[in-house]
Amino acid sequence: MITRIRDFVITKQDWIFSVVSYDLGEEDVKCLLRYIPDERGERVSEKGRYRKLDFYDSYDFLRRHHPEYVKDVHVVPKRDIKEILRPEEWLPLIAEREEPVKTIYELLGKHIPKEKMGITGSFLCGLNGEKSDLDFVVYGLKNFNLARDIIEDAKEEGLLAETKEEIWRRIYNKRQPELSYEDFVAHERRKKNRGVIGNSYFDILYVRDWAEIKKLDMRNYERGERIGYVEITAEVKDASFSFDNPAIYEIDHPEVNKVLSFTHTYAGQALEGELIEARGVIERTRHETRLVVGTTREAKGEWIKSLSLLNIKKSFTKRISCFFF
Numbered sequence: 001m002i003t004r005i006r007d008f009v010i011t012k013q014d015w016i017f018s019v020v021s022y023d024l025g026e027e028d029v030k031c032l033l034r035y036i037p038d039e040r041g042e043r044v045s046e047k048g049r050y051r052k053l054d055f056y057d058s059y060d061f062l063r064r065h066h067p068e069y070v071k072d073v074h075v076v077p078k079r080d081i082k083e084i085l086r087p088e089e090w091l092p093l094i095a096e097r098e099e100p101v102k103t104i105y106e107l108l109g110k111h112i113p114k115e116k117m118g119i120t121g122s123f124l125c126g127l128n129g130e131k132s133d134l135d136f137v138v139y140g141l142k143n144f145n146l147a148r149d150i151i152e153d154a155k156e157e158g159l160l161a162e163t164k165e166e167i168w169r170r171i172y173n174k175r176q177p178e179l180s181y182e183d184f185v186a187h188e189r190r191k192k193n194r195g196v197i198g199n200s201y202f203d204i205l206y207v208r209d210w211a212e213i214k215k216l217d218m219r220n221y222e223r224g225e226r227i228g229y230v231e232i233t234a235e236v237k238d239a240s241f242s243f244d245n246p247a248i249y250e251i252d253h254p255e256v257n258k259v260l261s262f263t264h265t266y267a268g269q270a271l272e273g274e275l276i277e278a279r280g281v282i283e284r285t286r287h288e289t290r291l292v293v294g295t296t297r298e299a300k301g302e303w304i305k306s307l308s309l310l311n312i313k314k315s316f317t318k319r320i321s322c323f324f325f
Contacts, residue, residue: 001078001081001084002023003019003022003023003029003084004019004022004023004086004207004208004213005019005020005021005022005207005208005245006018006019006087006118006120006135006137006205006207007019007084007085007086007087007120008034008084008085008120008124008125009029009031009076009081009083009084009085010081010082010083010084010085011076011080011081011082012080012081012082013037014036014037014047014048015033015035015036015037016033016034016035016036016050016125016127017029017031017032017033017034017074017076018031018032018034018120019031020032020073020245021073021221021245022208022213022216024216024218024221027077027078027079028075028076028077028078029075029076029077029078029081030073030074030075031073031074031075031076032055032058032073032074033053033058033061033062033069033074034052034053034058034125035050035051035052035053035125035127036050036051036053036061037049037050037051038050038051042129043122043127043129044127045125045126045127046126047126050127052122052127055297056297058074059074062074085124085125086118087118087119087120087124087137087207088115088116088117088118088137088139089118090118090119090124091105091114091117091118091119091136092105092114094119094123094124098123099198100134100197100198100200100202101119101123101134103197104134104136104197104202105117107150107154107159107160108136108138108147108150110150111146111150112138112143112146112147112150113143116138116139116140116143116209117136117137117138117139117143118136118137118138118139118207119134119135119136119137120135120136120137120205121133121134121135123135133200133201133202133203134197134200134201134202134203135202135203135205136202136203136204136205137204137205137206137207138204138205138206138207139207139208139209140208140209140211140212141206141208141212141240141241143209144204144206144243147193147204148191148192148193148204149192151192151193151194151195151204152192154195155195160195160196160197161195161196161197162195162196163189163194163195163196163201164196167196167201168181168185168188169181171188172184172185175265176298177265177299177303178279178299178300178301178302178303179303179305183305183310186309186310187269187305187306187309190309191243191267191268193205193243193268205243206243206244206267208244219285219287219288220246220248220260222285222286222287223285224283224284224285224290225283225284225285226281226282226283226292226295227281227282227283227284228281228282229279229280229281229282229301229302230279230280230281230282230291231277231278231279232253232256232277232278232279232291233275233276233277233278233307234251234252234253234256234259234275234276234278235251235252235273235274235275235276236249236250236251236252236270236271236272236273236274236275236276237250237251237252237272238250238272239270239271239272240272242267242268242269242270243267243268244267245262245264245267246260246261246262246294247260247261247266247267247268247269248260249261249269249270249276249278249304251276255289256282256289256290256291257288257289257290258288258290258291259276259278259280259290259291259292259293259304260290260291260292260293261292261293261294261304262292262293262294262295263293263294263299263302265294265299266293266294266299266303266304269304269305269306270304270306270308270309271306271308273308274306274307274308274309275306275307275308276304276305276306276307276308277303277304277305277307278291278293278303278304278305279291279293279301279302279303280292280293280294280295280302280303281295281302
């Protein structure tokens with residue numbers, strides 16, 4: 001029983017969890033409780049009626065019913081899992097009955113092997129509603145970067161729409177990042193992994209393929225000693241896995257080896273060669289010193305921002321102002 005990030009698992013109690021970490025060989029699966037059976041629940045699937053739990057409700061529920069599942073994240077013993085929902089297995093079936101899903105599936109499938117794509121979130125669980133977002137998965141770094149280019153080309157050709165202001169506002173209010181709205185959107189637009197199809201908002205999420213999983217650097221998952229909050233400025237040496245979980249930024253800094261982000265807000269936040277400002281918790285392990293961003297759900301007081309990107313944006317704005325005035 002091997003799971004990957006973006007998979008979902010269903011326990012013997014019919015509780016549905018999203019998987020939040022790669023399988024590192026442990027007896028437990030790191031995940032987050034998302035749905036529980038409830039006769040009055042607002043979500044309905046072939047398996048019955050469910051209620052969606054927010055982050056804090058999920059912890060309260062498990063502390064009452066299965067406290068041994070609660071650690072930094074939720075941990076479910078593999079022996080308690082009765083089913084794994086794999087995004088790559090369910091996407092072809094979901095595309096047959098959901099037209100927006102089919103459109104993106106076919107668009108990406110012209111250039112990317114279809115077995116390297118999936119769908120996660122509420123659609124994977126069969127608990128999606130009319131306003132549910134589409135969360136696509138692309139396996140493998142090469143395929144993921146190609147998918148981003150395909151989405152951008154489709155927008156230019158008018159096949160897909162740009163993300164609207166109201167959606168950006170909704171995302172910003174949901175995330176509540178330690179960035180201004182303008183700076184948040186500037187970073188998000190550059191990531192090229194979001195769009196609109198009809199009335200549906202979608203994003204594309206990266207997951208390592210099996211070959212890349214074999215090359216996981218176990219140091220990124222090793223627990224270290226937390227020292228305290230620090231703000232640093234550094235140049236990014238390598239951002240190849242900046243869309244992973246954790247997002248990884250190798251940096252050039254006299255004391256800190258890398259920045260790791262465990263919050264999706266700061267995935268893909270900076271490019272190689274850019275200057276970043278980051279604030280988080282310094283963590284020391286036997287092998288390295290790193291800055292960890294996303295040590296709490298809200299990541300309050302923690303952030304990553306590309307100073308290079310924001311300086312370019314400010315310079316462009318000044319040039320536009322000079323042109324008009």
